[in-house]
Amino acid sequence: MxxxxxxxxxxxxxxxxxxxxxxxxxxxxxxxxxxxxxxxxxxxxxxxxxxxxxxxxxxxxxxxxxxxxxxxxxxxxxxxxxxxxxxxxxxxxxxxxxxxxxxxxxxxxxxxxxxxxxxxxxxxxxxxxxxxxxxxxxxGSRGYDYRVDLRVVYQYYCQNLPRPTEPQYPLWQGLRPTSTLTTTGMRARLEECTGYSSAPEARTALQQRNLDDILAVTHIPERTLESHLRFSVFTFRDIVHNRLGDRNPFSNAGVRYTGSHDDAALNAGVERFSADPTARRDLSYDSxxxxxxxxxxxxxxxxxxxxxxxxxxxxxxxxxxxxxxxxxxxxxxxxxxxxxxxxxxxxxxxxxxxxxxxxxxxxxxxxxxxxxxxxxxxxxxxxxxxxxxxxxxxxxxxVLPRPGGASWPAMTTSQDKAWSRIDGVGIAP
Missing domain, CATH: 3.40.50.1820 (Alpha/Beta hydrolase fold, catalytic domain)
Structure with missing residues (x-):
């Protein structure tokens, strides 16, 4: 230079x-x-x-x-x-x-x-x-809620992360810790379900409907669907498994999803979970x-x-x-x-x-x-x-609010010092 x-x-x-x-x-x-x-x-x-x-x-x-x-x-x-x-x-x-x-x-x-x-x-x-x-x-405690919603809505329609024949895991994990799935493999499954990278005329009717429903419910732009899903799979795994000791900081309990071709079926069938309060606290403190x-x-x-x-x-x-x-x-x-x-x-x-x-x-x-x-x-x-x-x-x-899901209260100075003594810099350095 x-x-x-x-x-x-x-x-x-x-x-x-x-x-x-x-x-x-x-x-x-x-x-x-x-x-x-x-x-x-x-x-x-x-x-x-x-x-x-x-x-x-x-x-x-x-x-x-x-x-x-x-x-x-x-x-x-x-x-x-x-x-x-x-x-x-x-x-x-x-x-x-x-x-x-x-x-x-x-x-x-x-x-x-x-x-x-x-x-x-x-x-x-x-x-x-x-x-x-x-x-x-x-x-972090609410900044990724739209990706939480994408993770569960995607699985409801696509049923391939995980597939029924694969070991099952709660979706708040993003991906099971021992999975060998790669980003290339994830993209292939997204394409299989939605045809997202294909021209509209090359998609099947089911792929187009899946894509339309996922985008309409989550309000995620089509051009960044893959990157948001990648975050909700691989980065969620990092947050949950590597940083929070397999505790769940995310929730979609009580969230009502709308915009699909059948909202009643979606809300009845989508996976639901509530955050572990200690995990939510730790993610909140960190970010x-x-x-x-x-x-x-x-x-x-x-x-x-x-x-x-x-x-x-x-x-x-x-x-x-x-x-x-x-x-x-x-x-x-x-x-x-x-x-x-x-x-x-x-x-x-x-x-x-x-x-x-x-x-x-x-x-x-x-x-x-x-x-x-x-x-x-x-x-x-x-x-x-x-x-x-x-x-x-x-x-x-x-971003759909979580019922009762206001951000964790800001810590006092004494609490900050106490947490700093535990690990120095926050989540699992």
Missing amino acids: DKATCYTGQDPNGAYYAIAVPKKWNGSLVVHAHGGPDLGEESDPTRSVDDLNRWSVMVDEGYAWAGSSYRRGGYGTRMAAADTEHLRQLFVNEFGMPKRTYVHGQSWGGNVAAKVVEVYGKKNGPYDGALLTNGVLAG DLTGRVSIPVLTMHAIDDPTAFVQHEAAYQASLQGAHRDQYLVQTFTEENEHSELSNSEYANSIAALASWVRTGKKPTPKSIAASCPTYDHVHGTGCFYDPGFRPSPYASR
């Missing part, structure tokens, strides 16, 4: 990392929290390098950049937040204290970065602001957000994000409002329809708006942020798609 000096390494916890310091460094640092989570028990040495290439817009704008691959794959929001903070400390040890430090996360990385803000981002602390883009901000923030937080979210629905932003705003900290939050929305990557012009504009807010104390507005974007688009040329007037509907308008 001609514009910066790049470094790679592995921290004492085993997390690989990449760092870039621009030749014309503006003195500030962006610490990046990546999404996923990637599965597997080893840290991926290529992940942070790939992320650096992907987020090089930050380096183009003069910021030093640091990203961790985390000490292992698999779920663990507090683990990932701790590894992000460890990397910041490593940067300071090697390059000195930056003028200002910002944390950025996208997708599940938005959840991780938001957790960094709450755990490490105290006022006058090491972080000055946060940028959360297309973030999974409803937390739910209390709203207790003390530094400026700027979010950007595609209105038609097909993976982390824009209603995640409504859930996050409600968290900060409940904690009486919403004065630290500005939310922006764009007329884009992708999850994994937004316009580089908007990323450059967003980090500049956040930096200005931190530097001057003047809080921006969605309108002022939209107005400043063309300056950055002149450089990056990827477009500005802000909708300053957009406001997302409540989370429960998109």
Whole structure:
């Protein structure tokens, strides 16, 4: 990278990392929290390098950049937040204290970065602001409820995860721990049931009806059906088996499913289960957000994000409002329809708006942020798609609420300390 000096390494916890310091460094640092989570028990040495290439817009704008691959794959929001903070400390040890430090996360990385803000981002602390883009901000205890619904609705119609001839298991496990099913095998079963990857005219009548019913009931976009199902199979297995000791944090008890060709039959036949309160508590502690923030937080979210629905932003705003900290939050929305990557012009504009807010104390507005974007688009040329007037509907308008399933109450400081003594970083480090 001609514009910066790049470094790679592995921290004492085993997390690989990449760092870039621009030749014309503006003195500030962006610490990046990546999404996923990637599965597997080893840290991926290529992940942070790939992320650096992907987020090089930050380096183009003069910021030093640091990203961790985390000490292992698999779920663990507090683990990932701790590894992000460890990397910041490593940067300071090697390059000195930056003028200002910002944390950025996208997708599940938005959840991780938001957790960094709450755990490490105290006022006058090491972080000055946060940028959360297309973030999974409803937390683990409710942020995956639409995938819980997909898992059970899919099985009702398809009956092939598991097949009747295979060992049976409760669907909240995602997949039985000893299964050798691969993602390729899962895709084949999804195709067998719905013909999702075939042209509509090549599907059988039953495949088309199955596909129509699954999409209508779950409200999951057809183009991301496979990725959502993959999460509800393989990542659920990781959460339940590897992180929660085979305890169930999920529930669909009392949920009424609608939109199919026969709702009565669906609701009578779909598998039902209730969460183990201790598992729900532990997942909530690891990933739910209390709203207790003390530094400026700027979010950007595609209105038609097909993976982390824009209603995640409504859930996050409600968290900060409940904690009486919403004065630290500005939310922006764009007329884009992708999850994994937004316009580089908007990323450059967003980090500049956040930096200005931190530097001057003047809080921006969605309108002022939209107005400043063309300056950055002149450089990056990827477009500005802000909708300053957009406001997302409540989370429960998109994701079927669980009766009696409000988020686990935010832990007190003493409870936080008690849990930290148990495992240091949350779910099974």
